[in-house]
Amino acid sequence: MTHIHPTAAVAPGAVIGEGCHIGPACVVGPDVVLEAGVELLSHVVVDGHTRLGAGVKVFPFATIGMAPQDLKYKGEPTRCEIGARTLVREHATIHRGSVGGHGVTTIGTDCMIMAVAHVAHDCTLHDRVILANNVMLGGHVEIGDTVFVGGGTAIHQFVRIGRQAVIGGMSGVEADVIPYGSAMGNRARMIGLNLIGLKRRGFTRPQIHALRAAFRLLFKEPGVFSERLASAEARWLDEAPVAEIFAFIKAPSKRGLCKAGRDTDTADDDEEG
Structure with a gap:
Protein backbone atom coordinates (compact mmCIF):
# COMPACT_ATOMS: atom_id res chain seq x y z
CA MET A 1 0.00 0.00 0.00
CA THR A 2 1.09 3.56 -0.68
CA HIS A 3 2.00 5.49 2.46
CA ILE A 4 2.23 9.28 2.68
CA HIS A 5 3.27 10.70 6.05
CA PRO A 6 0.94 13.40 7.42
CA THR A 7 3.77 15.95 7.44
CA ALA A 8 4.67 15.37 3.76
CA ALA A 9 3.53 17.94 1.17
CA VAL A 10 2.42 16.29 -2.07
CA ALA A 11 1.17 18.82 -4.61
CA PRO A 12 -2.03 18.23 -6.60
CA GLY A 13 -1.11 16.78 -9.99
CA ALA A 14 1.76 14.63 -8.73
CA VAL A 15 1.45 10.98 -9.82
CA ILE A 16 2.18 8.55 -7.00
CA GLY A 17 2.56 4.90 -7.97
CA GLU A 18 1.44 1.82 -6.11
CA GLY A 19 3.43 0.96 -3.00
CA CYS A 20 5.29 4.27 -2.74
CA HIS A 21 6.47 5.45 0.67
CA ILE A 22 6.73 9.21 1.25
CA GLY A 23 8.21 9.93 4.65
CA PRO A 24 8.11 12.85 7.07
CA ALA A 25 8.62 16.40 5.78
CA CYS A 26 9.07 15.35 2.14
CA VAL A 27 7.98 17.74 -0.62
CA VAL A 28 6.75 16.45 -3.99
CA GLY A 29 6.00 18.94 -6.77
CA PRO A 30 2.96 18.99 -9.09
CA ASP A 31 4.79 17.67 -12.16
CA VAL A 32 6.52 14.76 -10.43
CA VAL A 33 5.90 11.09 -11.28
CA LEU A 34 6.87 8.44 -8.74
CA GLU A 35 6.64 4.95 -10.18
CA ALA A 36 5.75 1.89 -8.12
CA GLY A 37 7.66 1.30 -4.93
CA VAL A 38 9.58 4.58 -4.75
CA GLU A 39 10.77 5.43 -1.23
CA LEU A 40 11.43 8.97 -0.04
CA LEU A 41 12.70 8.40 3.49
CA SER A 42 12.35 11.89 5.00
CA HIS A 43 13.04 15.57 4.24
CA VAL A 44 13.42 14.84 0.52
CA VAL A 45 12.46 17.41 -2.13
CA VAL A 46 11.46 16.26 -5.62
CA ASP A 47 10.40 19.06 -7.96
CA GLY A 48 10.09 19.99 -11.62
CA HIS A 49 9.12 17.62 -14.44
CA THR A 50 10.78 14.69 -12.71
CA ARG A 51 10.21 10.95 -12.98
CA LEU A 52 11.63 8.46 -10.49
CA GLY A 53 11.61 4.86 -11.75
CA ALA A 54 10.27 1.86 -9.89
CA GLY A 55 12.04 1.08 -6.65
CA VAL A 56 14.14 4.25 -6.49
CA LYS A 57 15.13 5.01 -2.89
CA VAL A 58 16.03 8.53 -1.78
CA PHE A 59 17.63 9.26 1.58
CA PRO A 60 17.11 12.33 3.81
CA PHE A 61 17.85 15.85 2.62
CA ALA A 62 18.47 14.91 -1.01
CA THR A 63 16.98 17.20 -3.67
CA ILE A 64 16.00 16.02 -7.16
CA GLY A 65 14.75 17.99 -10.15
CA MET A 66 15.48 21.46 -8.85
CA ALA A 67 16.25 24.27 -11.30
CA PRO A 68 19.70 24.15 -12.93
CA GLN A 69 22.48 26.41 -11.72
CA ASP A 70 22.51 28.15 -15.09
CA LEU A 71 22.04 31.91 -15.31
CA LYS A 72 20.39 31.47 -18.71
CA TYR A 73 17.61 29.31 -17.25
CA LYS A 74 14.26 31.13 -17.16
CA GLY A 75 11.95 28.48 -15.73
CA GLU A 76 11.44 26.41 -18.89
CA PRO A 77 9.83 22.97 -18.35
CA THR A 78 12.98 20.90 -18.61
CA ARG A 79 13.14 17.41 -17.12
CA CYS A 80 14.92 14.99 -14.81
CA GLU A 81 14.59 11.20 -15.12
CA ILE A 82 16.01 8.53 -12.81
CA GLY A 83 15.89 4.84 -13.65
CA ALA A 84 14.63 1.93 -11.61
CA ARG A 85 16.28 0.85 -8.34
CA THR A 86 18.73 3.72 -8.22
CA LEU A 87 19.80 4.86 -4.74
CA VAL A 88 20.23 8.55 -3.95
CA ARG A 89 21.95 9.09 -0.62
CA GLU A 90 21.90 11.92 1.90
CA HIS A 91 22.28 15.53 0.74
CA ALA A 92 22.83 14.56 -2.91
CA THR A 93 21.62 17.14 -5.45
CA ILE A 94 20.39 16.28 -8.95
CA HIS A 95 19.27 19.18 -11.15
CA ARG A 96 16.94 19.11 -14.13
CA GLY A 97 18.11 19.93 -17.65
CA SER A 98 18.48 23.29 -19.35
CA VAL A 99 17.34 24.69 -22.67
CA GLY A 100 20.98 25.25 -23.55
CA GLY A 101 21.52 21.49 -23.34
CA HIS A 102 19.20 18.69 -24.39
CA GLY A 103 16.62 19.61 -21.78
CA VAL A 104 16.90 16.55 -19.54
CA THR A 105 19.17 15.19 -16.83
CA THR A 106 19.16 11.39 -16.97
CA ILE A 107 20.35 8.77 -14.49
CA GLY A 108 19.99 5.13 -15.49
CA THR A 109 18.98 2.00 -13.60
CA ASP A 110 20.75 0.47 -10.60
CA CYS A 111 22.97 3.49 -10.01
CA MET A 112 24.17 4.77 -6.63
CA ILE A 113 24.62 8.47 -6.00
CA MET A 114 26.38 8.65 -2.63
CA ALA A 115 26.13 11.35 0.01
CA VAL A 116 26.66 14.99 -0.98
CA ALA A 117 27.32 14.16 -4.64
CA HIS A 118 26.12 16.68 -7.23
CA VAL A 119 24.76 15.86 -10.70
CA ALA A 120 24.40 19.07 -12.70
CA HIS A 121 21.99 19.95 -15.49
CA ASP A 122 21.94 17.92 -18.71
CA CYS A 123 24.19 15.15 -17.38
CA THR A 124 23.62 11.61 -18.66
CA LEU A 125 24.57 8.69 -16.43
CA HIS A 126 23.96 5.27 -17.93
CA ASP A 127 23.23 2.11 -15.91
CA ARG A 128 25.09 0.88 -12.80
CA VAL A 129 27.10 4.08 -12.34
CA ILE A 130 28.44 4.72 -8.84
CA LEU A 131 29.37 8.23 -7.72
CA ALA A 132 31.12 8.09 -4.35
CA ASN A 133 30.77 10.76 -1.66
CA ASN A 134 31.25 14.40 -2.66
CA VAL A 135 31.65 13.75 -6.38
CA MET A 136 30.85 16.88 -8.42
CA LEU A 137 29.69 16.70 -12.04
CA GLY A 138 29.60 19.83 -14.16
CA GLY A 139 26.82 20.28 -16.70
CA HIS A 140 26.50 18.02 -19.76
CA VAL A 141 28.79 15.27 -18.42
CA GLU A 142 28.16 11.82 -19.92
CA ILE A 143 29.13 8.66 -18.01
CA GLY A 144 28.84 5.19 -19.53
CA ASP A 145 27.62 1.94 -17.99
CA THR A 146 29.26 0.49 -14.87
CA VAL A 147 31.62 3.39 -14.18
CA PHE A 148 32.94 4.06 -10.68
CA VAL A 149 33.93 7.62 -9.73
CA GLY A 150 35.96 7.91 -6.52
CA GLY A 151 35.09 10.26 -3.68
CA GLY A 152 35.79 13.98 -3.92
CA THR A 153 36.32 13.89 -7.70
CA ALA A 154 35.32 16.88 -9.84
CA ILE A 155 34.46 16.32 -13.51
CA HIS A 156 34.47 19.30 -15.87
CA GLN A 157 31.39 20.12 -17.92
CA PHE A 158 31.03 18.28 -21.25
CA VAL A 159 33.50 15.54 -20.27
CA ARG A 160 32.70 11.98 -21.42
CA ILE A 161 33.61 8.92 -19.35
CA GLY A 162 33.53 5.66 -21.33
CA ARG A 163 31.81 2.61 -19.92
CA GLN A 164 33.49 0.40 -17.32
CA ALA A 165 36.10 3.06 -16.60
CA VAL A 166 37.24 3.88 -13.07
CA ILE A 167 38.20 7.33 -11.78
CA GLY A 168 40.39 7.53 -8.68
CA GLY A 169 39.27 9.60 -5.72
CA MET A 170 40.12 13.30 -5.34
CA SER A 171 40.72 13.65 -9.08
CA GLY A 172 40.09 16.64 -11.31
CA VAL A 173 38.91 15.31 -14.69
CA GLU A 174 39.13 17.86 -17.50
CA ALA A 175 39.12 15.57 -20.55
CA ASP A 176 37.43 12.42 -21.85
CA VAL A 177 38.36 9.03 -20.35
CA ILE A 178 38.26 6.04 -22.72
CA PRO A 179 36.09 2.97 -22.07
CA TYR A 180 37.75 0.50 -19.68
CA GLY A 181 40.28 3.18 -18.71
CA SER A 182 41.65 4.07 -15.30
CA ALA A 183 42.37 7.72 -14.61
CA MET A 184 43.31 9.70 -11.53
CA GLY A 185 45.14 12.76 -10.33
CA ASN A 186 44.93 16.52 -10.24
CA ARG A 187 44.74 17.05 -13.13
CA ALA A 188 43.66 13.53 -14.06
CA ARG A 189 45.80 11.40 -16.37
CA MET A 190 45.31 7.92 -17.80
CA ILE A 191 47.23 5.45 -15.63
CA GLY A 192 46.15 2.20 -17.25
CA LEU A 193 43.10 0.00 -17.69
CA ASN A 194 40.41 -1.04 -15.24
CA LEU A 195 41.76 -4.58 -15.20
CA ILE A 196 40.01 -5.61 -12.00
CA GLY A 197 36.68 -4.54 -13.49
Missing part, protein backbone atom coordinates in the same frame (compact mmCIF):
# COMPACT_ATOMS: atom_id res chain seq x y z
CA LEU A 198 37.40 -6.37 -16.74
CA LYS A 199 38.13 -9.62 -14.91
CA ARG A 200 35.06 -9.31 -12.71
CA ARG A 201 32.84 -8.87 -15.74
CA GLY A 202 34.09 -11.94 -17.54
CA PHE A 203 36.41 -10.54 -20.18
CA THR A 204 38.59 -13.31 -21.59
CA ARG A 205 42.37 -13.32 -21.33
CA PRO A 206 42.77 -12.72 -25.11
CA GLN A 207 40.39 -9.73 -24.90
CA ILE A 208 42.33 -8.28 -21.98
CA HIS A 209 45.65 -8.82 -23.73
CA ALA A 210 44.32 -7.05 -26.85
CA LEU A 211 43.08 -4.13 -24.76
CA ARG A 212 46.42 -3.81 -22.98
CA ALA A 213 48.40 -3.97 -26.21
CA ALA A 214 46.19 -1.35 -27.85
CA PHE A 215 46.45 0.88 -24.76
CA ARG A 216 50.25 0.71 -24.85
CA LEU A 217 50.34 1.60 -28.52
CA LEU A 218 47.90 4.49 -28.14
CA PHE A 219 49.20 6.01 -24.92
CA LYS A 220 52.81 4.93 -24.40
CA GLU A 221 54.51 4.75 -27.78
CA PRO A 222 56.19 7.82 -29.30
CA GLY A 223 54.98 9.51 -32.45
CA VAL A 224 51.89 11.27 -33.75
CA PHE A 225 48.70 10.11 -32.03
CA SER A 226 46.65 9.96 -35.24
CA GLU A 227 49.22 7.65 -36.78
CA ARG A 228 49.24 5.42 -33.70
CA LEU A 229 45.44 5.29 -33.80
CA ALA A 230 45.47 4.25 -37.46
CA SER A 231 48.02 1.55 -36.69
CA ALA A 232 45.96 0.25 -33.78
CA GLU A 233 42.80 0.16 -35.87
CA ALA A 234 44.54 -1.83 -38.58
CA ARG A 235 45.58 -4.42 -36.00
CA TRP A 236 42.61 -4.70 -33.61
CA LEU A 237 39.51 -3.41 -35.41
CA ASP A 238 37.92 -6.90 -35.22
CA GLU A 239 38.31 -6.98 -31.42
CA ALA A 240 34.98 -5.54 -30.22
CA PRO A 241 36.17 -4.03 -26.89
CA VAL A 242 39.16 -2.39 -28.59
CA ALA A 243 36.99 -1.15 -31.46
CA GLU A 244 34.75 0.46 -28.84
CA ILE A 245 37.73 2.52 -27.67
CA PHE A 246 38.47 3.56 -31.26
CA ALA A 247 34.86 4.69 -31.76
CA PHE A 248 34.94 6.64 -28.50
CA ILE A 249 38.14 8.44 -29.49
CA LYS A 250 36.77 9.38 -32.92
CA ALA A 251 33.38 10.60 -31.65
CA PRO A 252 32.80 14.37 -31.38
CA SER A 253 34.20 15.85 -28.18
CA LYS A 254 34.35 19.29 -26.59
CA ARG A 255 37.07 18.40 -24.11
CA GLY A 256 39.59 16.25 -25.95
CA LEU A 257 41.17 13.05 -24.70
CA CYS A 258 42.68 12.45 -21.26
CA LYS A 259 46.41 12.00 -21.74
CA ALA A 260 48.68 9.36 -20.22
CA GLY A 261 50.42 9.99 -16.92
CA ARG A 262 54.01 9.26 -15.97
CA ASP A 263 53.17 6.07 -14.08
CA THR A 264 51.37 4.21 -16.88
CA ASP A 265 54.33 1.84 -17.23
CA THR A 266 53.33 0.11 -13.99
CA ALA A 267 49.66 0.84 -13.36
CA ASP A 268 48.07 -1.88 -15.47
CA ASP A 269 50.94 -4.37 -15.08
CA ASP A 270 50.71 -4.35 -11.28
CA GLU A 271 47.00 -5.22 -11.37
CA GLU A 272 47.41 -8.12 -13.78
CA GLY A 273 48.31 -10.53 -10.95
